[in-house]
Amino acid sequence: MAPAAPPPRGGRPYKATEMQLQTRADVGTNHAPHRVDGCILASVQTPTDGRGRQKTLSELTFAELQEWLIAQGQPKFRAAQVQEWLWTHLATSFDQMTNLPKDLRAVLTENAQVGVLTEVEKQVSMDGTAKWAFQDADGKKFETVMIPEDDRRTACISSQVGCAMGCSFCRTAQMGFLRNLTSGEILRQVAHVKRWLRETNQPNLSNIVFMGMGEPLNNLPALLHACETLTSPKGFGMSPRRITISTSGLVTKIEELGDVAPQYHLAISLNSSNDTMRDEVMPVNKRHPLHQLLEAGDEWSVKADWPVTYEYVLIKDITCTPKAAKEVVELLKGRNCKINIIPLNASRDIEMATPSDGEIDSFEMTLRNEGLAVFKRKPKGRDIQAACGQLAQKGEKAPAAE
Numbered sequence: 001m002a003p004a005a006p007p008p009r010g011g012r013p014y015k016a017t018e019m020q021l022q023t024r025a026d027v028g029t030n031h032a033p034h035r036v037d038g039c040i041l042a043s044v045q046t047p048t049d050g051r052g053r054q055k056t057l058s059e060l061t062f063a064e065l066q067e068w069l070i071a072q073g074q075p076k077f078r079a080a081q082v083q084e085w086l087w088t089h090l091a092t093s094f095d096q097m098t099n100l101p102k103d104l105r106a107v108l109t110e111n112a113q114v115g116v117l118t119e120v121e122k123q124v125s126m127d128g129t130a131k132w133a134f135q136d137a138d139g140k141k142f143e144t145v146m147i148p149e150d151d152r153r154t155a156c157i158s159s160q161v162g163c164a165m166g167c168s169f170c171r172t173a174q175m176g177f178l179r180n181l182t183s184g185e186i187l188r189q190v191a192h193v194k195r196w197l198r199e200t201n202q203p204n205l206s207n208i209v210f211m212g213m214g215e216p217l218n219n220l221p222a223l224l225h226a227c228e229t230l231t232s233p234k235g236f237g238m239s240p241r242r243i244t245i246s247t248s249g250l251v252t253k254i255e256e257l258g259d260v261a262p263q264y265h266l267a268i269s270l271n272s273s274n275d276t277m278r279d280e281v282m283p284v285n286k287r288h289p290l291h292q293l294l295e296a297g298d299e300w301s302v303k304a305d306w307p308v309t310y311e312y313v314l315i316k317d318i319t320c321t322p323k324a325a326k327e328v329v330e331l332l333k334g335r336n337c338k339i340n341i342i343p344l345n346a347s348r349d350i351e352m353a354t355p356s357d358g359e360i361d362s363f364e365m366t367l368r369n370e371g372l373a374v375f376k377r378k379p380k381g382r383d384i385q386a387a388c389g390q391l392a393q394k395g396e397k398a399p400a401a402e
Contacts, residue, residue, distance in 0.1 A: 180219040223245065255299065
């Protein structure tokens with residue numbers, strides 16, 4: 001049977017199912033069962049904003065902001081002005097929105113807040129990589145990274161506080177899962193990075209990768225809600241092809257993403273060459289083994305009309321061996337994909353080692369000689385624990401499930 005025709009490049013509007021979490025910050029504090037790929041883990045908390053029922057405007061899309069302003073007795077055309085201040089001028093207060101009438105600013109001050117992240121730490125690496133730690137109203141911390149590369153600037157954005165996926169090479173996994181970030185918290189990370197780049201006279205933000213803390217596809221409603229503003233001409237105006245969504249390999253969510261939002265890049269963490277190895281390195285493989293994962297990647301590339309990217313962490317004597325390289329060739333040869341190989345960013349918290357340069361080069365050449373599109377990720381920000389797999393906050397730990 002011929003495959004179904006792919007949906008339009010823009011995808012159809014995303015609609016969360018009742019099983020998925022509502023993650024808007026303006027609803028205040030609440031507890032709800034959190035589901036990871038269909039499994040209830042524990043009760044988790046969404047943050048309060050400390051301002052009662054005040055609306056957090058950075059949580060709203062352009063259309064939602066229009067509706068809210070109308071409900072406040074204001075003309076909807078003011079929404080374009082407010083969003084310009086939020087996402088172009090990167091305003092942090094209503095007082096900065098000087099072209100708004102005083103009566104509107106009074107309404108906004110009384111009934112809304114801009115929504116600004118609380119920065120508790122900033123570190124800048126010798127290679128120019130920057131990392132921020134932010135703290136929410138409930139005291140939980142999460143991190144954001146800016147990666148420089150020639151004239152490009154990439155923001156590595158977190159989608160959750162902690163992570164439930166348990167990957168053995170990742171420091172974030174050791175925190176466990178604490179909560180989802182809201183769409184506004186996702187957007188405010190981007191705004192914070194852009195503001196810092198502007199203040200330090202650097203090139204503007206060019207790319208966004210959802211490869212920070214958390215499993216992005218386990219927070220898909222908030223993620224796609226944020227992406228609507230990221231790509232809107234009334235928001236950040238970014239091309240969808242400059243946004244990459246990563247996943248540890250949640251097959252059902254990959255299928256869902258391909259149906260509703262194939263316009264974004266997809267990066268799948270492969271990280272092993274066979275099921276036995278991947279079961280140990282990435283526990284998600286026990287639910288979604290390699291054959292299911294690769295089929296989902298193939299289907300996504302058809303829907304998106306674009307190659308899927310496989311991420312592969314090189315761990316000495318585990319995933320980076322001559323045997324593993326040959327198995328990766330067998331898995332990926334002939335598929336519409338490319339592969340990023342990433343030497344393990346070692347940490348004192350992780351009992352694994354980085355392969356030697358010779359071992360890495362040999363692995364790369366085995367794949368390249370078989371015609372695979374291979375790219376070696378340059379390590380960035382290692383000296384400030386900002387590299388891939390190194391994000392974690394000391395003292396942050398998920399409570400044990402009851």
